[in-house]
Amino acid sequence: xxxVVQSPRYKIIEKKQPVAFWCNxxxxxxxxxxxLQNLGQGPELLIRYExxxxxDDSQLPKDRFSAERLKGVDSTLKIQPxxxxxxxxxxxxSSFGPQNIQYFGAGTRLSVL
Amino acid sequence: xxxxxxxxxxVTLSEEAFLTINCTYTATGYPxxxxxVQYPGEGLQLLLKATKADDKGSNKGFEATxxxxxxxxxxxxxxxxxxxSAVYFCALTSPNFGNEKLTFGTGTRxxxxx
Numbered sequence: 001x002x003x004v005v006q007s008p009r010y011k012i013i014e015k016k017q018p019v020a021f022w023c024n025x026x027x028x029x030x031x032x033x034x035x036l037q038n039l040g041q042g043p044e045l046l047i048r049y050e051x052x053x054x055x056d057d058s059q060l061p062k063d064r065f066s067a068e069r070l071k072g073v074d075s076t077l078k079i080q081p082x083x084x085x086x087x088x089x090x091x092x093x094s095s096f097g098p099q100n101i102q103y104f105g106a107g108t109r110l111s112v113l
Numbered sequence: 114x115x116x117x118x119x120x121x122x123x124v125t126l127s128e129e130a131f132l133t134i135n136c137t138y139t140a141t142g143y144p145x146x147x148x149x150v151q152y153p154g155e156g157l158q159l160l161l162k163a164t165k166a167d168d169k170g171s172n173k174g175f176e177a178t179x180x181x182x183x184x185x186x187x188x189x190x191x192x193x194x195x196x197x198s199a200v201y202f203c204a205l206t207s208p209n210f211g212n213e214k215l216t217f218g219t220g221t222r223x224x225x226x227x
Binding site (some may be wrong): 003040041042043056099102103105 | 117156158213215217218
């Protein structure tokens with residue numbers, strides 16, 4: 001069974017540029033999460049989807065971050081414009097329902113110069 | 114709010130040594146507790162979990178017991194191997210949030226030397 005797939009694995013951009021991350025969850029998992037992991041810290045939830053609906057986006061900085069999950073499968077997280085402080089690892093996870101085990105992708109490591 | 118406090122790292126041990134990584138939590142009600150592991154270049158993987166007091170989670174030789182009286186969920190392994198080198202995260206979900214939100218500790222980097 002394929003796991004959660006994220007791309008790209010690494011991204012280097014200059015500040016003020018836009019950037020997008022893509023996530024393909026495990027087949028059949030209707031719940032999808034985006035996490036931010038700063039260096040030396042644990043992951044922190046940015047947004048949670050139930051199918052196509054964003055049911056918890058309270059921690060998403062909406063002035064520059066946006067996310068979408070069209071058709072309730074793949075998801076894209078976007079930052080525009082990126083700032084130096086956005087350098088971190090962005091993790092995607094999925095689960096079969098919100099109360100079940102979350103499976104994580106390998107993450108996208110973003111460096112903003 | 115809910116929080117998880119983990120033993121500061123990094124931790125370096127010799128192969129076959131005994132491992133303990135401390136984890137304590139603050140939460141209202143009865144959270145579910147988890148240990149996740151992150152091997153180099155990979156995503157987080159669930160290592161073990163416990164959903165009620167006195168439950169013991171175990172997997173791959175690792176164990177942790179849910180201690181409500183001390184609000185702890187310490188990770189232990191009797192004899193570590195080089196392949197156990199990774200970052201370990203303690204986490205909880207709270208019934209106050211429908212068990213939907215994972216709150217993580219800061220992680221403990223473990224290095225096992227041959």
